Amino acid sequence: MLGALDGGAAHGYEIARRIKATSEDALAVGEGLLYPALHALERDGLVAAEWVPQEGKPNRKVYRLTDEGRGALAKKRKEWLRFAEGVSAVLKPGVSGA
Amino acid sequence: MLEAFLHRLAEEAGKELDAETAAALVAETRGHLEESIQARLELGIEPERAEREAIQAFGEAQRTARGVAAEAARPRESKRGKVLAAAYALFIVGVVIGPDFMRLSPALYYAVYGLAWILVLAFGVLAFRSRRPAPRRVLSIGLIATLGLWGGIGTTWLHLWHHGGMGETPRWHASDRYAGEDRTSEGRERREERNAAVAAAQADPMGNFLAFGPETLAIGIVVAGIGTALDGAASGLGILAFSLRRRARGGGARA
Numbered sequence: 001m002l003g004a005l006d007g008g009a010a011h012g013y014e015i016a017r018r019i020k021a022t023s024e025d026a027l028a029v030g031e032g033l034l035y036p037a038l039h040a041l042e043r044d045g046l047v048a049a050e051w052v053p054q055e056g057k058p059n060r061k062v063y064r065l066t067d068e069g070r071g072a073l074a075k076k077r078k079e080w081l082r083f084a085e086g087v088s089a090v091l092k093p094g095v096s097g098a
Numbered sequence: 099m100l101e102a103f104l105h106r107l108a109e110e111a112g113k114e115l116d117a118e119t120a121a122a123l124v125a126e127t128r129g130h131l132e133e134s135i136q137a138r139l140e141l142g143i144e145p146e147r148a149e150r151e152a153i154q155a156f157g158e159a160q161r162t163a164r165g166v167a168a169e170a171a172r173p174r175e176s177k178r179g180k181v182l183a184a185a186y187a188l189f190i191v192g193v194v195i196g197p198d199f200m201r202l203s204p205a206l207y208y209a210v211y212g213l214a215w216i217l218v219l220a221f222g223v224l225a226f227r228s229r230r231p232a233p234r235r236v237l238s239i240g241l242i243a244t245l246g247l248w249g250g251i252g253t254t255w256l257h258l259w260h261h262g263g264m265g266e267t268p269r270w271h272a273s274d275r276y277a278g279e280d281r282t283s284e285g286r287e288r289r290e291e292r293n294a295a296v297a298a299a300q301a302d303p304m305g306n307f308l309a310f311g312p313e314t315l316a317i318g319i320v321v322a323g324i325g326t327a328l329d330g331a332a333s334g335l336g337i338l339a340f341s342l343r344r345r346a347r348g349g350g351a352r353a
């Protein structure tokens with residue numbers, strides 16, 4: 001979700017859409033499960049949220065990354081890439097013991 | 099169908115959450131489902147099916163409500179409290195060791211202070227030049243260190259101010275007010291008393307600090323605050339420039 005918000009502020013549905021589109025449908029979780037996670041990120045200060053007024057419609061809650069969130073995202077990206085490289089190396093055909 | 103789902107969500111949320119949070123969750127979910135339905139309608143899907151698929155994609159109301167409630171109940175890590183505690187601890191350390199530190203090695207004292215100031219400035223420069231904000235940790239460490247060191251400086255000045263000077267050369271040596279003091283035995287006695295007081299303050303800064311009382315601590319805090327604020331202002335300009343730059347680029351939207 002932090003990665004989805006790296007592209008700019010978004011409301012819940014847009015975040016779900018970005019995750020699904022960017023992952024080419026590989027990541028498609030129940031959209032309702034985004035909200036507990038978003039609330040957790042907001043409590044931890046990694047995202048900030050505000051209700052944005054809309055013309056003729058109810059207000060919409062929009063989330064954006066905070067500076068701490070960007071730092072956490074950068075850290076997670078690094079960790080994930082390292083992990084993925086390790087797994088790829090182990091799964092490579094011909095690696096002894098694999 | 100949509101209203102029935104939202105009603106179910108409101109019921110489940112009402113069991114788990116306070117009224118305000120529950121209402122906000124229902125409002126947010128309504129917006130989500132309306133967007134989802136609209137996207138399906140734009141694809142040509144008929145309204146009833148669009149509503150059904152949107153609700154299906156969202157998942158069970160109970161799961162969402164319980165998930166939000168579980169997060170609300172999770173204890174929040176108090177980072178702010180830890181930072182304040184660290185700042186306070188470093189301030190006390192500065193107060194206790196500052197005078198001794200300065201007396202033993204003024205060069206090292208100012209070198210450490212200079213390093214803290216460089217850390218604060220580094221954040222300002224990085225924030226101004228970089229596309230991404232520099233880690234807040236740099237700023238936090240710099241500001242906390244300057245707070246501690248300014249606390250030491252503030253109380254060092256206070257310890258020795260009362261005795262007429264700092265370091266090896268008390269103020270009165272160069273002051274016209276005390277010119278000619280050496281000519282009389284009373285004057286020499288007074289000078290020896292002041293020198294003894296300076297030596298005592300330098301030998302036992304904590305003891306003298308406690309003897310001065312709470313007003314000394316209060317003034318030391320004010321000096322620490324002013325010094326740290328001035329140092330913080332040096333990086334504040336960099337932070338402001340970075341914020342303006344981000345705003346000009348449209349809130350940081352990136353592909």
